[in-house]
Amino acid sequence: MSAFSLCGKIKEDITEEEKTLIYQRALILLTEEVDQELWFNARGLAIILYQFGKKQIKVDDEFIKAWEREAIKMIDWFKPQGLANSIYAFGRLGEKPSNDFIKAWEIKAIKIIDQFNSQELANSIYAFGRLGEKPSNDFIKAWEIKAIKIIDQFDQFKPQNLANSIYAFGRLGEKPSNDFIKAWEIKAIKIIDQFNSQNLANSIYAFGLLGEKPTKDFIKKWEIKAIKTIDQFDQFDQFKPQGLANSIYAFGLLGEKPSKDFIKKWEIKAIKTIDHFDPQGLANSIYAFGLLGEKPSNDFIKVWEIKAIKIIDLFDQFNSQNLANSIYAFGRLGEKPSNDFIKAWEIAAIKIIDQFKPQELANSIYAFGLLGEKPSNDCIKEWEIAAIKIIDKFDPQNLANSIYAICMINNLTNSNIEISESIIKVVNTNYQLFNLKEGHQLLTTHYYLFQKDSHGLLSENSKNYLEQIIKDSSPSCNTSNFQKAVFNTIKEVTNELEEDTNIIGEYWIKEINSQVDIYIKNKNTIVQADGPTHFNNTNLNSATKLNSKLLENLGYKVIRIPYSAWDDLNRKETSEYIKNLLIRTEVIEQENFNNLIIEDKAINAYEVPSSGEVSTV
Numbered sequence: 001m002s003a004f005s006l007c008g009k010i011k012e013d014i015t016e017e018e019k020t021l022i023y024q025r026a027l028i029l030l031t032e033e034v035d036q037e038l039w040f041n042a043r044g045l046a047i048i049l050y051q052f053g054k055k056q057i058k059v060d061d062e063f064i065k066a067w068e069r070e071a072i073k074m075i076d077w078f079k080p081q082g083l084a085n086s087i088y089a090f091g092r093l094g095e096k097p098s099n100d101f102i103k104a105w106e107i108k109a110i111k112i113i114d115q116f117n118s119q120e121l122a123n124s125i126y127a128f129g130r131l132g133e134k135p136s137n138d139f140i141k142a143w144e145i146k147a148i149k150i151i152d153q154f155d156q157f158k159p160q161n162l163a164n165s166i167y168a169f170g171r172l173g174e175k176p177s178n179d180f181i182k183a184w185e186i187k188a189i190k191i192i193d194q195f196n197s198q199n200l201a202n203s204i205y206a207f208g209l210l211g212e213k214p215t216k217d218f219i220k221k222w223e224i225k226a227i228k229t230i231d232q233f234d235q236f237d238q239f240k241p242q243g244l245a246n247s248i249y250a251f252g253l254l255g256e257k258p259s260k261d262f263i264k265k266w267e268i269k270a271i272k273t274i275d276h277f278d279p280q281g282l283a284n285s286i287y288a289f290g291l292l293g294e295k296p297s298n299d300f301i302k303v304w305e306i307k308a309i310k311i312i313d314l315f316d317q318f319n320s321q322n323l324a325n326s327i328y329a330f331g332r333l334g335e336k337p338s339n340d341f342i343k344a345w346e347i348a349a350i351k352i353i354d355q356f357k358p359q360e361l362a363n364s365i366y367a368f369g370l371l372g373e374k375p376s377n378d379c380i381k382e383w384e385i386a387a388i389k390i391i392d393k394f395d396p397q398n399l400a401n402s403i404y405a406i407c408m409i410n411n412l413t414n415s416n417i418e419i420s421e422s423i424i425k426v427v428n429t430n431y432q433l434f435n436l437k438e439g440h441q442l443l444t445t446h447y448y449l450f451q452k453d454s455h456g457l458l459s460e461n462s463k464n465y466l467e468q469i470i471k472d473s474s475p476s477c478n479t480s481n482f483q484k485a486v487f488n489t490i491k492e493v494t495n496e497l498e499e500d501t502n503i504i505g506e507y508w509i510k511e512i513n514s515q516v517d518i519y520i521k522n523k524n525t526i527v528q529a530d531g532p533t534h535f536n537n538t539n540l541n542s543a544t545k546l547n548s549k550l551l552e553n554l555g556y557k558v559i560r561i562p563y564s565a566w567d568d569l570n571r572k573e574t575s576e577y578i579k580n581l582l583i584r585t586e587v588i589e590q591e592n593f594n595n596l597i598i599e600d601k602a603i604n605a606y607e608v609p610s611s612g613e614v615s616t617v
Contacts, residue, residue, distance in 0.1 A: 019057045030066035042074040046082030053089030068101045075104045083109050084120035091127030106139045113142045121147050122161035129168025144180045151183045162188050163199035163206075170206030185218045192221045197229050201243030208250025223262045230265045241273050245281035252288030267300045274303045279311050283322035290329030295537060305341045312344045323349050324360035331367030334536020346379045353386045361387050362398035362405075369405030372412035372542045380417060388422045399427060400438035403457065407445040408542045411549050419445075424457060431462035436473050439466040440514075444546065447512045451553045467513050479506065482563055483517050483529040485574070490518065490527065493578045512550050523582070525557040532563060 014022075026048055029040060040048065049067060052059055059067075071078075071086065078086070087105060090097050097105070109116075109124065116124070125143060128135050135143075147165070150156040157165075166184060169176050176184075188195075188203065195203070204222060207214050214222075226247065230239050239247070248266060251258050258266075270277075270285065277285070286304060289296050296304075308326065311317040318326070327345055330337050337345075349356075349364065356364070365383055368375050375383070387394070387402065394402070406417050427442065434442060442458060443466050450456040458466070487505055494501045499522070507519035507526070518527040528534075534544040540560070548558045559581055569577055 014055060019055065023052070023057055023059070023063070027063050027066070030063065030070060040070060042071075042077035043079070043082055045071050045074065046078065046085045049089040050085035053092030056092070059093060059095065064095060064097075068098055072101055072104045075108045078108055080112055080116045080120045083112075084116065084123045087127040088123040089127075091130035094130070096131050096133060102133070102135075106136055110139055110142045113146045116146055118147075118150060118153075118156040118158070118161045121150075122157070122164045125168040126164040127168075129164075129171035132171065134172050134174055140174070140176075144177055148180055148183045151187050157187055159191055159195045159199045162191075163195065163202045166206040167202040168206075170209035173209065175210050175212055181212070181214075185215055189218055189221050192225050195225055195229075197239045197243050200226050200229060201239065201246045204250040205246040206250075208246075208253035211253065213254050213256055219256065219258075223259055227262055227265050230269045239269055241270075241277045241281050244270050244273070245277065245284045248288040249284040250288075252284075252291035255291065257292050257294055263294070263296075267297055271300055271303050274307050277307060279317050279319070279322050282308050282311065283318070283325045286329040287325040288329075290325075290332035293332065295333050295335055301335070301337075305338055309341055309344045312348045318348055320349075320352055320356045320360050323352075324356065324363045327367040328363040329367075331363075331370035334370065334539060334541055336371050336373060342373070342375075346376055350379060350382045353382045354389075356386055358387075358390055358394045358398045361390075362394065362402045366401040366405040369408035370536075370542050372408065372545070374409050374413040374415050374417075384420055388420055391422055391426050394426070396430070396433045396435065396438050399423070399430075400434060400441040403427065403445050404441035407448050408546055411448060411546050412542055419457065427457065428459045428462045431458070431465055434466065436470065439470055442466060443470070443513055444550070447550055448546070451550070470513055480529065480531060482531060482566060486527065486529045486561055486566070486578070487518055489574050489578045490520065490582070493575055493582060494520075496575075497579070497582070499582075509551070509554070511554055514547075516551070520582075523557065524555065525559060525582075526551055527559045527561065527581075529566075530560050530562050534560075535562070538564070 045067065051057075083105060087097070121143060125135075147157075162184060166176075200222060204214075226239075232238065244266060248258075282304065286296075308318075312323075323345060327337075361383065365375075374380075391399075403419060403423065406419055409415055410417055431442075443463070446456040446458045446463060456463070483505075487503070490503055494503065501523070502521035504519045504521065505517070506515050507517075508515045516526045517529050519525070520527065528547075530540070530544065534540060540548075544560070548560065551558050561581075565577075566574065
């Protein structure tokens with residue numbers, strides 16, 4: 001049987017036996033001496049490989065090598081469709097072609113790129129995306145020039161072509177040019193109503209993978225179409241679990257909160273289909289909400305946990321990344337998962353703790369810190385053993401987050417988890433690598449430990465260095481209107497009460513190398529005006545609670561005013577609110593006050609129009 005006849009034998013309803021016979025015959029034609037009229041020509045080579053990819057006919061190394069040898073010889077006779085179908089077939093088969101074939105393929109493709117239509121362009125770049133194989137810059141440049149030329153033509157770049165193209169760039173982590181993105185979005189917005197659920201999911205997912213935020217117009221149109229598609233009952237075009245997971249995950253990666261309408265529809269659909277979510281889809285979904293700082297509904301969390309516990313209990317289902325991202329999401333949300341989930345999570349994590357990468361170890365313990373939840377003793381022990389093994393691979397952020405997490409857990413659960421000397425040694429050896437935020441975390445931990453047992457975390461050199469970079473980088477205070485309003489009200493109330501007070505804004509506390517919003521000196525009281533960043537939903541977050549504890553340990557009375565309570569009050573009510581708080585604050589004895597080690601330092605003291613300047617000592 002000739003190669004030409006063989007290609008015609010591959011039918012839609014081909015049996016497994018027929019697949020085997022066709023494959024064996026193709027291999028003979030490629031590897032053995034046969035009559036010339038039986039050989040594959042360039043078109044035949046492209047067709048046979050494309051059909052093998054389409055029908056998922058498994059090929060071995062012998063076939064690939066023989067096929068590539070013949071294809072490279074005849075590459076100059078390949079037409080655009082043959083080139084596109086060949087590389088597309090490799091993508092479908094999940095078989096990476098040799099560097100020699102890719103090189104020959106690209107040279108020919110660049111030469112005749114102007115003859116490619118949108119299907120051939122899309123299939124080519126999509127294949128590279130599926131293979132995770134980045135094409136040369138020359139090919140990408142030529143590909144983009146041609147794509148931009150024809151993208152807005154009526155019969156070019158249908159929805160699937162558009163979706164597959166941007167999806168390929170996302171899979172490759174290769175940002176296309178601004179010109180291509182602009183042209184792509186214009187065309188996508190025009191035909192968004194023709195996008196099916198997979199086109200929608202793949203498109204937004206691609207932008208998420210690229211970290212490239214699309215325009216507001218595209219997001220708006222995308223959401224309108226996505227909501228319609230989620231609502232429809234067409235069993236052939238519904239958002240499948242992977243599409244749902246990838247869509248919300250994309251918004252999480254972009255840090256772009258979708259509309260409430262989309263989230264509502266997404267949750268309804270996700271709850272209905274939660275039993276069909278795989279481990280990656282489950283983990284990515286909750287992780288997305290964590291990245292967005294958007295708490296999902298209690299109904300979603302409940303069904304999510306039920307499904308997650310089932311999967312976690314099955315061996316090897318949740319990998320280390322799934323486990324780390326899931327608990328980290330709950331930490332970011334400040335939403336404590338159920339005891340059953342934590343128990344199942346810990347059992348699974350302990351089993352595969354040696355597979356955790358540094359960031360996964362750091363994110364896991366950091367999540368418990370954000371939740372103010374102490375892991376089991378077994379979990380802590382295994383975490384420490386695993387962390388010490390690869391501590392040299394922890395970057396500064398991993399180190400700082402891990403140490404700060406232990407500090408938060410100890411403070412909020414009244415625990416005494418010790419920080420390993422191995423970890424402390426790495427910190428003090430590399431103290432110059434930490435940035436401002438990480439320095440704050442390490443110093444806070446140091447101050448907390450020092451207050452507790454006079455034995456801190458940092459060496460004198462490390463401590464002095466980190467304190468200095470914080471002082472040097474302290475910007476001029478950008479005082480919020482909320483903080484100014486609280487300050488003004490305190491001044492007015494104390495004047496009304498005829499109290500001899502000294503009120504200081506942006507007051508510097510030497511012992512913790514930090515400043516507080518407002519200090520009332522004769523009451524030794526600190527008032528913190530807490531904006532949204534201090535809360536997880538309606539509860540103070542772990543870092544804010546730790547801040548209060550450090551200040552209280554120094555002898556200060558700490559009053560925290562939540563923005564939500566303040567916003568609900570009118571001017572008269574705010575005065576009464578402050579008055580009641582101050583009346584309850586006892587004036588400390590002068591001799592005790594004189595014994596406190598404090599430093600009076602006002603940073604960028606702001607002006608208060610109604611009461612004159614902020615007082616400083």
